[in-house]
Amino acid sequence: MRRNLSLLFRLLRIQIRSQLQYPASFVMEVLSQAMILGFFFVAFAVTLSQFGDIGGWTLGEVALLWGLAEFSFGMMDMIFSGFDYDAFGPLVIKGTFDQLLLRPVNITMQVLGSRFVLRRLGKIIEGLIIFIIGLSLANVDWTLGRILYIPVLIFCQVLFFGSLFIFGATTTFWTKERLEILNVFTYGGSEIMSYPMHIFPRAIRLLFSFVVPAIFLSYFPMVYILDKPNPLNMPVFTSFLAPFIAISMFWLSLKFWRFGIKNYQSTGS
Amino acid sequence: MEAIIKADRLSKDYKIYKDHKGYLGALRNLFDRRFTLVHAVNDVSFRIYPGELIGYIGPNGAGKSTTIKMLTGLLVPTSGEVQVNEFIPWKDRKDYVKHIGAVFGQRTTLWWDLPVRDSLELLKHIYEIPSDRFKQNLDSFRAILELDAFMDTPVRSLSLGQRMRADLCAALLHDPKLIFLDEPTIGLDVVAKQRVREFIQFINAKRGTTILLTTHDTADIAKLCKRIMIIDHGKILYDGEFDELIKYYGGSRVLSVEFAEFYQDPTIDQAKIIQRDGVNVIYSFKREDISASKLIHQLSEKYRIRDLEVQDQAIEDVIRDIYENQLLYN
Numbered sequence: 057m058r059r060n061l062s063l064l065f066r067l068l069r070i071q072i073r074s075q076l077q078y079p080a081s082f083v084m085e086v087l088s089q090a091m092i093l094g095f096f097f098v099a100f101a102v103t104l105s106q107f108g109d110i111g112g113w114t115l116g117e118v119a120l121l122w123g124l125a126e127f128s129f130g131m132m133d134m135i136f137s138g139f140d141y142d143a144f145g146p147l148v149i150k151g152t153f154d155q156l157l158l159r160p161v162n163i164t165m166q167v168l169g170s171r172f173v174l175r176r177l178g179k180i181i182e183g184l185i186i187f188i189i190g191l192s193l194a195n196v197d198w199t200l201g202r203i204l205y206i207p208v209l210i211f212c213q214v215l216f217f218g219s220l221f222i223f224g225a226t227t228t229f230w231t232k233e234r235l236e237i238l239n240v241f242t243y244g245g246s247e248i249m250s251y252p253m254h255i256f257p258r259a260i261r262l263l264f265s266f267v268v269p270a271i272f273l274s275y276f277p278m279v280y281i282l283d284k285p286n287p288l289n290m291p292v293f294t295s296f297l298a299p300f301i302a303i304s305m306f307w308l309s310l311k312f313w314r315f316g317i318k319n320y321q322s323t324g325s
Numbered sequence: 326m327e328a329i330i331k332a333d334r335l336s337k338d339y340k341i342y343k344d345h346k347g348y349l350g351a352l353r354n355l356f357d358r359r360f361t362l363v364h365a366v367n368d369v370s371f372r373i374y375p376g377e378l379i380g381y382i383g384p385n386g387a388g389k390s391t392t393i394k395m396l397t398g399l400l401v402p403t404s405g406e407v408q409v410n411e412f413i414p415w416k417d418r419k420d421y422v423k424h425i426g427a428v429f430g431q432r433t434t435l436w437w438d439l440p441v442r443d444s445l446e447l448l449k450h451i452y453e454i455p456s457d458r459f460k461q462n463l464d465s466f467r468a469i470l471e472l473d474a475f476m477d478t479p480v481r482s483l484s485l486g487q488r489m490r491a492d493l494c495a496a497l498l499h500d501p502k503l504i505f506l507d508e509p510t511i512g513l514d515v516v517a518k519q520r521v522r523e524f525i526q527f528i529n530a531k532r533g534t535t536i537l538l539t540t541h542d543t544a545d546i547a548k549l550c551k552r553i554m555i556i557d558h559g560k561i562l563y564d565g566e567f568d569e570l571i572k573y574y575g576g577s578r579v580l581s582v583e584f585a586e587f588y589q590d591p592t593i594d595q596a597k598i599i600q601r602d603g604v605n606v607i608y609s610f611k612r613e614d615i616s617a618s619k620l621i622h623q624l625s626e627k628y629r630i631r632d633l634e635v636q637d638q639a640i641e642d643v644i645r646d647i648y649e650n651q652l653l654y655n
């Protein structure tokens with residue numbers, strides 16, 4: 057494991073070095089990304105100010121949800137870049153995945169190390185700023201448990217989105233093409249997680265509870281942190297299922313991933 | 326001697342799924358599991374012993390690369406068994422690949438965007454090659470393969486010949502006892518080919534590395550390999566000495582004659598006219614039917630000859646004959 061990690065960091069260092077070749081333009085790109093993404097929140101905030109609250113949640117409270125989801129998704133999108141179809145699809149289609157199999161190193165590590173999109177810092181910074189805005193606006197009764205649950209949640213959300221990416225990459229072994237519908241769960245999921253979920257129609261809620269259990273990773277935990285009433289009448293423990301769900305999903309996605317690798321057929325020539 | 330590679334009744338079928346295009350195409354690919362089977366490798370068995378340099382040949386689509394991919398642990402066999410030393414390649418992949426090297430001529434195994442030097446440096450860490458050993462190997466390969474001119478060039482900018490040399494070096498830095506070379510001379514000019522051949526010979530002779538090599542260039546085989554295996558349609562047709570094969574199937578020889586004047590019917594017993602153009606006539610004859618000197622003697626008694634040349638049938642043609650006429654099927 058130590059060896060794997062040290063190799064991973066070596067691969068990442070190479071990636072980062074080449075992406076920082078032109079530091080000024082890199083910084084500009086990251087900042088403008090953060091701003092573009094931030095405007096979505098600004099527009100939302102302006103709209104919300106006309107109504108006062110959304111489903112009983114104030115702007116600050118939604119900002120906490122929103123910032124957390126953006127931050128985690130950005131982190132994930134950076135760490136798991138190698139599993140993104142743009143990077144992983146060609147590996148399978150062109151058969152360059154062969155080259156990973158020839159190396160005496162864990163395949164997952166190699167895929168992680170194959171790409172690291174540092175530009176995602178834009179989204180991460182944006183998420184962080186919105187989260188901080190949320191902290192200043194919302195009235196949270198901070199207990200030790202609540203404070204500690206925040207980093208745990210971030211970790212769980214990263215794992216959660218990461219599993220979806222791994223799952224999506226694995227399907228490439230069979231489909232060879234981008235499975236667009238998966239974006240509904242990844243990008244759609246992160247979108248949904250930015251809002252208090254009880255405002256959505258039942259069908260959407262069910263989709264994101266049972267098919268892709270995003271609701272357990274943002275809404276329910278945040279109900280606990282903000283001490284909000286729970287209009288969905290869920291038992292209290294649902295606020296604490298995040299680690300369990302994230303870890304099981306990650307485990308499942310890795311199982312599926314292993315299965316996919318076994319079914320890899322390479323390409324001719 | 327204990328075999329280094331043991332393949333027993335090894336088979337690989339590829340499943341070719343129907344490829345749906347357009348909207349929802351990918352989704353249908355995932356769930357429409359109808360397929361046709363391609364029997365790429367079919368019930369193949371062989372033994373390879375330490376120190377051998379074996380040519381694995383056959384026409385396009387014969388199953389050579391598929392065999393090599395199973396031997397290197399990239400593909401899981403559909404049936405049959407393969408064991409290399411104490412490893413089962415696909416099962417023990419991570420431990421196994423430490424001990425082998427592979428070059429796939431059609432594509433590089435190096436990092437596309439990295440300079441050659443950095444790629445090799447990365448391999449040092451991946452294979453945990455001790456520094457002094459790494460340096461020794463690199464110095465020696467650099468000299469033989471003449472890598473210095475492009476050590477700092479990104480792999481993607483290398484010419485085919487340069488890339489192949491870099492790949493060969495990369496495959497050998499960790500001192501593998503066994504290497505697989507899938508078309509290491511493909512697309513190379515004569516000089517580059519020669520250099521690669523010399524390197525392969527050097528590795529086999531000086532380091533005792535066992536080498537399994539595929540190629541479409543019969544000159545590679547003639548120069549390098551004592552033993553060959555011929556595969557076609559996924560089945561091994563021949564496994565034995567190259568010289569034996571040529572002696573056995575390549576018995577026919579060619580005599581080209583330029584006569585001093587035009588003859589209406591320059592036929593002669595025991596030789597066949599295979600080409601005729603004015604005073605130039607080409608005969609084909611069998612070594613066991615008549616010797617070259619006897620044939621020439623007979624000819625010169627009947628006709629006036631200006632010039633002549635005797636050739637063995639080109640190895641190329643022998644191999645083609647075997648492929649085309651499926652000679653080895655009996």
Ligand SMILES: Nc1ncnc2c1ncn2[C@@H]1O[C@H](COP(=O)(O)OP(=O)(O)OP(=O)(O)O)[C@@H](O)[C@H]1O
Nearest residue numbers: 321322323324325339365385386387388389390391
């Ligand atoms: N990844 C794959 N998926 C499906 N079919 C494949 C795949 N790879 C090879 N095949 C098929 O399997 C058969 C054997 O292919 P293989 O690449 O092993 O041949 P080869 O002997 O290496 O040929 P060549 O000399 O052209 O490289 C061919 O019919 C080929 O079309």
Ligand SMILES: [Mg+2]
Nearest residue numbers: 325389390391
């Ligand atoms: Mg091939």
